[in-house]
Amino acid sequence: MKAPNSNWWRGGVIYQIYPRSFADSNGDGIGDLPGITARLDHIARLGADGIWLSPFFRSPMKDFGYDVSDYCDVDPMFGTLDDFKVLVRRAHELGLKVMIDQVLSHTADQHPWFVESRASLDNPKADWYVWADAKDDGNPPNNWLSIFGGSAWQWDTRRCQYYLHNFLTSQPDLNFHHPEVQDALLGTVKFWLDLGVDGYRLDTANFYFHDRQLRDNPGRGRPTGEDPAVNAVNPYGWQRHMHDKSQPENLVFLQRLRALLDQYPDTTMVGEIGDDDGLARVAEYTSGGDKLHMAYCFDLLGVAHGAPFIHGVMTRFGEVVGSGWPCWALSNHDVVRVATRWGGDRPPAALLRLAMALVLSLRGSVCLYQGEELGLPEADVAFEDLQDPYGITMWPEFKGRDGCRTPFPWSTTAPDLGFSSVAGGRAPWLPVAASHRALAVDVQQADADSLLNHTRALLAWRRGQPALRDGEMTLLPLHDQVLAWVRRSGHERVLCAFNLSEGEAVLNLPAHEQVAAVLSDSGVRGATVHDRTVHFDPHGVLFARLA
Known part of the structure; x- marks a missing residue:
C-alpha cells in the first residue's frame, strides 16, 4: 500500500x-x-x-x-x-x-564489499562487482572508456582480471x-x-x-x-x-x-x-x-x-x-x-x-x-x-x-x-x-x-502562481533573440518571455493573444507592452497574464 x-x-x-x-x-x-x-x-x-x-x-x-x-x-x-x-x-x-x-x-575500492570481492574468484561477493577476463593479447575486454579519462577497465593482480570503473580507478562499478x-x-x-x-x-x-x-x-x-x-x-x-x-x-x-x-x-x-x-x-x-x-x-x-x-x-x-x-x-x-x-x-x-x-x-x-x-x-x-x-x-x-x-x-x-x-x-x-x-x-x-x-x-x-509550479507549457514560435512560452493552469495563462540577447528586441505576439496585465509584482523588469508588441531592453524579462 x-x-x-x-x-x-x-x-x-x-x-x-x-x-x-x-x-x-x-x-x-x-x-x-x-x-x-x-x-x-x-x-x-x-x-x-x-x-x-x-x-x-x-x-x-x-x-x-x-x-x-x-x-x-x-x-x-x-x-x-x-x-x-x-x-x-x-x-x-x-x-x-x-x-x-x-x-x-x-x-570506493576501500568499501568492505570490494575488499572481499577482489580477494578471490570464489568468495561470497566475488560477483558483486563487474569483473572480466583479459583478451588473449592482455587488453581489456572491450573499448569502454572512463569519464575521467582512459579505459574503463583496471587490471587487478589478486584475481588477474579487469574490473569496470566508469569514473576513477578507485571507484569500481557494482554488478546490478x-x-x-x-x-x-x-x-x-x-x-x-x-x-x-x-x-x-x-x-x-x-x-x-x-x-x-x-x-x-x-x-x-x-x-x-x-x-x-x-x-x-x-x-x-x-x-x-x-x-x-x-x-x-x-x-x-x-x-x-x-x-x-x-x-x-x-x-x-x-x-x-x-x-x-x-x-x-x-x-x-x-x-x-x-x-x-x-x-x-x-x-x-x-x-x-x-x-x-x-x-x-x-x-x-x-x-x-x-x-x-x-x-x-x-x-x-x-x-x-x-x-x-x-x-x-x-x-x-x-x-x-x-x-x-x-x-x-x-x-x-x-x-x-x-x-x-x-x-x-x-x-x-x-x-x-x-x-x-x-x-x-x-x-x-x-x-x-x-x-x-x-x-x-x-x-x-x-x-x-x-x-x-x-x-x-x-x-x-x-x-x-x-x-x-x-x-x-x-x-x-x-x-x-x-x-x-x-x-x-x-x-x-512564484509560490502564488499555480501556472508556473505545475501548469502546462506551450512554446511561442522561434525568435532569434527572445525565448517565450505560455504556462497554463485552469483558466490562468501566464506569458513568460526573455530577451537572451545583449541588444534591444521586439516580440510580436500571435494574433490570437492579448496581454491582460503585466505581472509587475514578480519583480522582473526590462519589457513594456503596446497592444500585441513587446519591447525588451537587453536581457529584459516579461511575465504577463494573458486575456
Missing part, C-alpha cells in the same frame, strides 16, 4: 548544498553538517522547498564523497549521525525537506545483474528513509546496469564541441554509449526503488542522467509514475544558451516528455557556474536576473546550486591548488570542477569570507575566490536591488 504523497516536489525548488564548501563549524577548513544546520535559515528565507545534500558518507575522498566506503554512516570530517539527525530536525522545523545524494552505481547487490543497496536506501530523509538525488542514475555481453560501443567521431553534453577534449565523447549504460534492466531496478520510497509519505527522487539523448532518457525514467519522480540531464548545463538553442531543447522535450517530469538546473557541482558560462568574466546583472526567472518558469521542478542566488562567477583556481582529479588529468584545456566548489561567501569582511565560524582555523580546502567578496550574503542582504533579494522576491511570488 502506498503512503500518501503531497507532491511537494512537483514544481518545487530544491537548493543543492555541497557540504565541503558551505559552512565550516569547527575550523578545520572543511564544511560540515553542524555548519549547514547553523545556516539553514538562509535557505528557508530564500524560499526553497527543500535541500539536496551532496555526499557526506564515509569515504576515502578520492572523488570527494562520490566514492562511498560505508553507505550507512557519516564521514567524521562532516560530523556524526547525531549531527545529521539534528540537521533533519532543524530543516523540518523551517519547513524544508531533506534530500541526500545516493551513489549507487559504484563504491546480481540480485544480492540490489537488495543490499535497497537496504542502505531504507536506512536513511528510516532516519527521516524526504528523498534522494540519485547520482548517475542511468549507469547502474551494463551490457552482459560486454559489447564494444560504436564510435561517433571526434565531437565538434557544440553538444552541451559532451566535453570536447575528453575521448569519452567519441563513443555512442549503447552498452556501458542506460540498459533496459535499469528500469526494473528503478521500479523496485520507487516501490520502496512509496512506503514513506511525501518522499521523492531526482535522478542525474548522463546520456547521448538525455531528454529522452529523462522522459523514459520519469514516465508512468512507477520509477523516478523527476530527473535532469545536461542540456541546459553547457555553454550554449541563446534563444534558438533553448527553444530547440524545449521543443525536443515537448516531443518526448509524455507523462515524465523534469528537474531543471543551470548550475551544479559538476559544471562551470552559469554566471560565467552565460555571462563571461563580467556577467551583466540583468542577465543573472533573467537566468533565475527563466529556470523558475520552466515546466518542471528546479534545482538551485549554492551561490547561484548570489550570482557567483566561476572561481579561477590555480593548478597547484586543484583538488579535483578530473581537472588535474584534463588540465589545461579542462580545469575540472573546483571552480564551482570554492567556499561559500557569507561575510565580505570576515576571514575566508565567513566560511569558517572559528577564528584562526585551518585554511579552507579550496581557496576563497576574491571575485566573490563583493557578492557575499551580508552585502547583498543590505542591497534591495541585489540578485539575492530579487531571488527571494521571485520565489515568494
Whole structure:
C-alpha cells in the first residue's frame, strides 16, 4: 500500500548544498553538517522547498564523497549521525525537506564489499562487482572508456582480471545483474528513509546496469564541441554509449526503488542522467509514475544558451516528455557556474536576473546550486591548488570542477569570507575566490536591488502562481533573440518571455493573444507592452497574464 504523497516536489525548488564548501563549524577548513544546520535559515528565507545534500558518507575522498566506503554512516570530517539527525530536525522545523545524494552505481575500492570481492574468484561477493577476463593479447575486454579519462577497465593482480570503473580507478562499478547487490543497496536506501530523509538525488542514475555481453560501443567521431553534453577534449565523447549504460534492466531496478520510497509519505527522487539523448532518457525514467519522480540531464548545463538553442531543447522535450517530469538546473557541482558560462568574466546583472526567472518558469521542478542566488562567477583556481582529479588529468584545456566548489561567501569582511565560524582555523580546502567578496550574503542582504533579494522576491511570488509550479507549457514560435512560452493552469495563462540577447528586441505576439496585465509584482523588469508588441531592453524579462 502506498503512503500518501503531497507532491511537494512537483514544481518545487530544491537548493543543492555541497557540504565541503558551505559552512565550516569547527575550523578545520572543511564544511560540515553542524555548519549547514547553523545556516539553514538562509535557505528557508530564500524560499526553497527543500535541500539536496551532496555526499557526506564515509569515504576515502578520492572523488570527494562520490566514492562511498560505508553507505550507512557519516564521514567524521562532516560530523556524526547525531549531527545529521539534528540537521533533519532543524530543516523540518523551517519547513524544508531533506534530500541526500545516493551513489549507487559504484563504491570506493576501500568499501568492505570490494575488499572481499577482489580477494578471490570464489568468495561470497566475488560477483558483486563487474569483473572480466583479459583478451588473449592482455587488453581489456572491450573499448569502454572512463569519464575521467582512459579505459574503463583496471587490471587487478589478486584475481588477474579487469574490473569496470566508469569514473576513477578507485571507484569500481557494482554488478546490478546480481540480485544480492540490489537488495543490499535497497537496504542502505531504507536506512536513511528510516532516519527521516524526504528523498534522494540519485547520482548517475542511468549507469547502474551494463551490457552482459560486454559489447564494444560504436564510435561517433571526434565531437565538434557544440553538444552541451559532451566535453570536447575528453575521448569519452567519441563513443555512442549503447552498452556501458542506460540498459533496459535499469528500469526494473528503478521500479523496485520507487516501490520502496512509496512506503514513506511525501518522499521523492531526482535522478542525474548522463546520456547521448538525455531528454529522452529523462522522459523514459520519469514516465508512468512507477520509477523516478523527476530527473535532469545536461542540456541546459553547457555553454550554449541563446534563444534558438533553448527553444530547440524545449521543443525536443515537448516531443518526448509524455507523462515524465523534469528537474531543471543551470548550475551544479559538476559544471562551470552559469554566471560565467552565460555571462563571461563580467556577467551583466540583468542577465543573472533573467537566468533565475527563466529556470523558475520552466515546466518542471528546479534545482538551485549554492551561490547561484548570489550570482557567483566561476572561481579561477590555480593548478597547484586543484583538488579535483578530473581537472588535474584534463588540465589545461579542462580545469575540472573546483571552480564551482570554492567556499561559500557569507561575510565580505570576515576571514575566508565567513566560511569558517572559528577564528584562526585551518585554511579552507579550496581557496576563497576574491571575485566573490563583493557578492557575499551580508552585502547583498543590505542591497534591495541585489540578485539575492530579487531571488527571494521571485520565489515568494512564484509560490502564488499555480501556472508556473505545475501548469502546462506551450512554446511561442522561434525568435532569434527572445525565448517565450505560455504556462497554463485552469483558466490562468501566464506569458513568460526573455530577451537572451545583449541588444534591444521586439516580440510580436500571435494574433490570437492579448496581454491582460503585466505581472509587475514578480519583480522582473526590462519589457513594456503596446497592444500585441513587446519591447525588451537587453536581457529584459516579461511575465504577463494573458486575456
